[in-house]
Amino acid sequence: MARHRVPAGARLHRPLRARAPRPGRELHAQDARRREGTDPGTQGPQAGGLSPGIIGTVSPTVPTLLPTATPSPGVAPLSLAERIDALLPQTQCTRCGYPDCRAYAEAVASGEAPLNQCPPGGTEGIRLLAQLLGRPELPLNPEFGDEAPRRVVYIEEATCIGCTLCIQACPVDAIIGAPKRMHAVLEADCTGCELCLPVCPMDCIALEEVSAGATGWAAWSPAQADAARARYAGRQARVARDAREEDERLAAKAAPPALQAQPTDDPKRAAIAAALARARVRAKARPQ
Ligand code: SF4
Ligand code: SF4
Numbered sequence: 001m002a003r004h005r006v007p008a009g010a011r012l013h014r015p016l017r018a019r020a021p022r023p024g025r026e027l028h029a030q031d032a033r034r035r036e037g038t039d040p041g042t043q044g045p046q047a048g049g050l051s052p053g054i055i056g057t058v059s060p061t062v063p064t065l066l067p068t069a070t071p072s073p074g075v076a077p078l079s080l081a082e083r084i085d086a087l088l089p090q091t092q093c094t095r096c097g098y099p100d101c102r103a104y105a106e107a108v109a110s111g112e113a114p115l116n117q118c119p120p121g122g123t124e125g126i127r128l129l130a131q132l133l134g135r136p137e138l139p140l141n142p143e144f145g146d147e148a149p150r151r152v153v154y155i156e157e158a159t160c161i162g163c164t165l166c167i168q169a170c171p172v173d174a175i176i177g178a179p180k181r182m183h184a185v186l187e188a189d190c191t192g193c194e195l196c197l198p199v200c201p202m203d204c205i206a207l208e209e210v211s212a213g214a215t216g217w218a219a220w221s222p223a224q225a226d227a228a229r230a231r232y233a234g235r236q237a238r239v240a241r242d243a244r245e246e247d248e249r250l251a252a253k254a255a256p257p258a259l260q261a262q263p264t265d266d267p268k269r270a271a272i273a274a275a276l277a278r279a280r281v282r283a284k285a286r287p288q
Pocket of ligand 2: 152153169170171172173174175185189190191192193194195196197
């Protein structure tokens with residue numbers, strides 16, 4: 001299937017803006033320590049939230065993500081693209097030159113793309129891919145970006161005009177707000193993809209480093225990747241449903257009078273007639 005390729009030049013790397021520390025910052029540092037296994041309040045590397053089929057530990061700091069080749073009884077085996085996708089960070093940032101992590105996974109599986117184009121996964125991500133594919137490890141290709149500490153965005157509330165453009169750009173629904181109302185970032189859900197930055201007409205979205213200098217998989221856990229994948233899938237489903245409903249609405253509006261509901265004084269009959277008319281329009285619009 002032909003894939004839309006995002007030009008590598010479209011990626012953004014904005015400098016950080018100075019910002020006063022907010023309550024809750026310590027949580028990020030603690031999270032980073034927990035991932036490193038240096039938080040005295042936890043027992044070693046984070047293991048919670050791992051996808052089924054993801055096992056073990058390969059280094060003192062990074063949980064092994066290699067999906068098992070042998071599925072559980074009754075479970076279909078994962079395709080190569082699915083196993084590669086399980087090793088990608090799921091920030092959906094497009095820095096690899098593909099529209100999302102799954103598209104890059106498919107390109108790597110087919111041999112179309114090399115395994116060193118994902119900056120958020122960093123060196124550890126490349127190592128895991130090389131291990132899975134039995135290919136040599138390569139350095140991260142700098143054309144696609146650098147491995148850097150994890151950042152999230154925040155919205156400068158006083159400047160936000162509530163245009164909703166950032167909400168529409170966010171691949172994981174990490175921004176909430178309503179038209180002409182101030183928007184806010186759900187920090188725990190922000191993958192730091194930076195896709196919301198270029199669309200803000202007020203330039204009121206800024207970046208903040210949250211991983212205490214840690215990069216790649218040392219700054220991002222499998223549980224966070226799983227959550228980002230789920231949020232992205234949920235958004236994709238919602239966007240597709242909205243588009244389908246809009247198509248149906250337009251088709252119903254354009255349908256000849258014979259296909260439209262006829263006026264009646266009986267509300268029950270009117271509801272049935274309207275439902276039948278919608279069903280006829282849907283049937284007509286369905287591909288043969
Ligand atoms: S996280 Fe990696 S694989 Fe996913 S879209 Fe970004 S660069 Fe591509
Ligand atoms: S809020 Fe912005 S940086 Fe964070 S995930 Fe959404 S689009 Fe990406």
